Amino acid sequence: MEAFNFATSLDLDELSVHVRIDRLDGYQKPVPYSVLLKRPDLRHRASILNPHFELYATAQIWADSKPLTVPVQTAYKAFKNARIWNEWLALPVTYSNLPANAQIAITVWDLSSLEDTDSNLHAVPFGGTTIPLFDKDNTLHKGRQRCRIHRFKAADGLANTTTPWVIPPARKSRNAQVVEDTVDEQVAEMERLEALLKKQEMGDLPINHWLDGLVYKKMMKIRNEALKAEAAALNRQSKADGTDGDDQELFYLDIELPRFDHAVVFTDVEYPPPPISDLRLPAEADFRLRPPPEVSFGPGIDIDGIAYGSASAGRLIKIYDPEIGRRVNPAEDKHRELMRSQQTDSLDRDRKPNVHVRDKLNLLLSKGPIEEITSHERDDIWKFRYFLLRDKRALTKFVKCVNWKNPREARQAAPLLDKWAEIDVDDALELLGPHFDHPVVRSYAVERLKKADDEELQLYLLQLVQALKYDSGDDSSLARFLVTRAANSFTLGNFFHWYLMVEISDYSTDQEAQHRELFAKVEYDFMVELESTPEGVETRSVFRRQGELLTVLAKMSKDIRFGGGDRTAKLARLKKAISDPKNELVSFDPLPLPLDPSVHITGIHTTDANVLKSSLLPIVLSFKTSTGERYPIIFKTGDDLRQDQLVIQIITLMDRLLLRENLHLRLTPYRILATSSAAGAFQFIPSLSIAAACNQYGSILSYLRTTNPDPNADLGVKRETMDTYIKSCAGYCVITYLLGVGDRHLDNLLIGPGGHFFHVDFGYILGRDPKPFAPAMKLCKEMVEGMGGKGSEGYARFKSLSYTAFCALRKSSSLILNLFSLMQGANIPDIKGRGGDAGADGGGDAGQGVAFIRERLWLGRSEEEVVRMWEALVEESLGDWKAGVIDWAHEFVQTYWRR
Structure with a gap:
């Protein structure tokens, strides 16, 4: 065909x-x-x-x-x-x-x-x-x-x-x-000649000018x-x-x-579906006050294949009202505008709320960043804006209640931002989200970020790069700030450079061309800014050498992955490529490692190279460092590591939040860096999977007794090692529950020789899981047996630590939600698949991913409720027989494929 x-x-x-x-x-x-x-x-x-x-x-x-x-x-x-x-x-x-x-x-x-x-x-x-x-x-x-x-x-x-x-x-x-x-025959002849003439005009018949002229005259006569x-x-x-x-x-x-x-x-325009009403429908009891109307339909009217006049037809007519889906009533908008135009600053400065209104305002200020603010609450905030100047929690609520598209309101509201009590960083991040596009608001948020040190700024850098998408206009205060700070800090500039390069290299259909151009412009401005610094030329040279090294590693990884031969032949080919003088990998001048710029690498150990048995055949490389130590990494191609990079960044942030609460849970947020949309590297931590530890030693406890024995201890394990194991189990159980990490089995739960328990492989987050009936929290019997069993003192301490860690992270819920809100526009599979459109009014619906995190944080629950719910969750996760079946099935499949 x-x-x-x-x-x-x-x-x-x-x-x-x-x-x-x-x-x-x-x-x-x-x-x-x-x-x-x-x-x-x-x-x-x-x-x-x-x-x-x-x-x-x-x-x-x-x-x-x-x-x-x-x-x-x-x-x-x-x-x-x-x-x-x-x-x-x-x-x-x-x-x-x-x-x-x-x-x-x-x-x-x-x-x-x-x-x-x-x-x-x-x-x-x-x-x-x-x-x-x-x-x-x-x-x-x-x-x-x-x-x-x-x-x-x-x-x-x-x-x-x-x-x-x-x-x-x-x-x-x-x-x-x-x-x-x-x-008549003459009519038929005319139609035949006209058909031939049309074919000639369409290019289907050759042109002969002198003969065509004679034929055309004859055609006119016949016509x-x-x-x-x-x-x-x-x-x-x-x-x-x-x-x-x-x-x-x-x-x-x-x-x-x-x-x-x-x-x-002909192709019609695919219009978006009608908006879903945000009005609350009456309760079912309200419908019982009057029966539904009797509707008779004329003959011939048909919908969904059922004639309205038939007995099986529905009794209600569906009519789409375009005003139903409006989030803001235009009449209320006009009323608010008229009321605010009549109010004067002199009167508002002296206005104080009574006890009842003050309680309402306190309840309003306790709302989270993604909770909706009603029109009446907006009016109250505007009315008592001068009274609220001293409360830093009220600033983001005040920004939401202002119609920044109205020049008069914007002129009234802008001077108040500088007079407000200084907000926290999490509130500043909220003001950089997709709901706030006014330059004054975003510039104010940037001014607050300027007071953060480089270490704190690096924690949010991944989200701040994504926030560049939400800036309107060419002159972005956020872009200028990031370029300036990154040019004056090599560590910050290293990650800023590679975060931008990954977005620029993403040519998938889910990455808009305008965003690629935006990131390319910011990268260009960053390189220009580097030229103006004393060490800028050298820094650009370092970035170029890093890019050359990663290009060589990506080529080697692809050759190993797509080349023929078994694993032994692939390993031999990898070692040969490392030893090849053309690649210059055995020894080179000290170079900051893109994964961890505090480490300077000088070459790769050929003998330590390895090829893992995974489907993508990642390669293990051991770098030589300037201090004489070894720094092993795993380099992988064919996989987008930006989702894993995000999860590790959130784990690092949560570890810092827990340390502020004096909770050192011995977490292991290993280094990871996506170098392109289909390649990346992560730090290799010497460890053993739970499945391998149980197969080789019988149980996790036997493994710990072998690696860290102490005959005088209760369980025969050094106290420090057992303490590390229990704390890390508690920390990762809480964090993976909050993030909804899926596809948890005994092969991606690892334990180090010092008792550090941690998770790897974050291909499924925010509640997605390829296996049915997956538990909300991964707490298997093998983990509890390593603590000494369900009735042991270690298990009781685990439950206490996990509950304390959960409550500590709930205190920073606004920061966590704002970070995920900034990532809604990122081309990350599980966030992109669960994202939602934000409302144009500044409140809006948060993405489904942000809503998932909020639901897992149990916001709005009292402390007593949280205690009962967490106790029930832990017991349910431990006693979930379906999780054991999933682990058994996974182990069976892995054993079958190994054969």
Whole structure:
């Protein structure tokens, strides 16, 4: 089957509809003198005075029996021997905006010195025709078209038009013997020649100029004779049917439509679904107050294949109200604007809330960053804005209650930002989110970030890079701030550079081109800023050398992955590539490691290289460092590590938050860096999976007794090691629960020789899991047995630590939610798949991913409720038999594939 190439009508978004009015052909009988005596007005018609007198044509687009455009007219032109315009008309509508039932209504106008009583113009319709722009297959008509002219009628353009361009053949009547069975031979010959001419114009037949000229003259003669013959045949048929005894005049209008290289098929615009109402429906009891209305439906009305008049039809009519989905009532908007315009600053400065209003304000300020603020609450905040200046929690709420698109409100609100109590960093991050696009608000948030040190700024750098997408305009205060700080700190600049490079290299369909251009511009500004610093030239050279090293590692990884041979052959090929002098990997000048710029590497140990058994065949490399130590990493291609990078960043942040609460839970947030959208590296931590530890030593406790024995301890394990194990188990159980980490099995739960327990492989987060019936928290019996069993002192301490850690992280819920909110626009699978559109008013719906984190934090619950719920969650996770079945099934599959 041959390929069929076509374009859609939406592709022609900048091309207006054109039509060429070519010529008018037909047979016109002279008007008898007796008729002129009865109709004196006919004496002044141009076509009657002279068969070649000037006429003009108008074209107009119609659809659904309504005009879509104003009519477009040809120029006045004096004809000599034939009525030939040969003029292109441009209609004021593009092809992309045409509906499928669009038609061109073309009317030829006859001039008359007498004014027409219907149109009040000095023109009467000579005839009209209506041609659809799309055929029955929804394909755009193109090329030459021959349209039937209906005499003395203006083209109507209606759905059931009375002036069709082609008249369908009539059914044979009883008097069909009087009429010829077929059209005259001359008419058939004319149609055949016109079909050949159209093929030649479309390029299907070769052109021969001297011969084509002779054929064209002959065609004109045959056409004139055929028109007379066709008119005579129509008159004979009319007389035979007894419908009309008068002679009919037959005219055709030749037009030409634009030609395209491919067929153009109509395609409608995919409009977004109607907004879902945010109004709360009445309770079911409210509906019982009155019965639903009885609705009767007319015959022939059909919906969803069920006639309304039938007994099985529904009783309610569904009507879409476009105002239902509005988040803000326009009447309330206008009322608020009028009220605020009447309020004066002098009165508002002295206004103080009473006890009842103060309690309402305190309750309002306790709301989280993604909770909706009602219109009445907005009014209260604005009314008592001067009273709230001393409360830093109120600033983000105040920003939300201001209509920043209103210049008057913006002028009133902007000076108050500098007078407000200094906000925390988490609130500043909220003001950089997608809900706030006013430059004044974002500049204020940047000023607060300037007070953070480089170490704290690095914790949020991943989100701040994504926040660049939400800046409006070319002059971004956030971009200037990040460029300046990164240029003056090598560590910060190292991560800033690679975060930008990953986004620039992302050419997937989910990354918009404008965002790639934005990140490329920021990277360019960063390089220019580096040139102005004392060590900027050297820093640029370091970034270039890092890029060269990562390019070589990516090429090696791809060769190992896609090259032939078994794992032994691949390992030999890897070691050969490292030893190859062309790659310059065995020894080189000290270079800051992109993964950890505090470590300077000088080469790679060839003997320590390895190829893992994973499906993507990642390679293990051991770098030489300037201090003489080894720094092992795992480099992988074919996988986007940005999601793992985000999870490790959040774990690092949560570890810091817990340390502020004097909770050192011995977490292991290993280093990870995505170097492109399909490659990256992460730190290799010497460890053993829980599955391997249990297979080799029988249990985790036996493993700990072997690696860290202490005969005097209760469980035969050093106290420090057991303490590390219990604390790290508690920390990771809480964090993976909050993040909804999925696909947890005994192969991605690891334990180090010092008792450090940690998770790896974060391909599923925010509640996604490839396995059914996955538990909310991964707490298996193997982990608890390592603490000494369910009734042991270690297990009780684990529960206490996990609850304390959970409550500590709940205190920083705003910071965690704001960080995930800033990542909503990132091209990260699980965040992108669960993201949501933000409201335009500043409150808006948070993404589903942010809502998931909020739900896991149990915000709004009292301390007593949290204690009971956490106790139940831990016990449920430990006693979940489905989790044990999943671990057994995973182990079985892995064993089967190893064979």
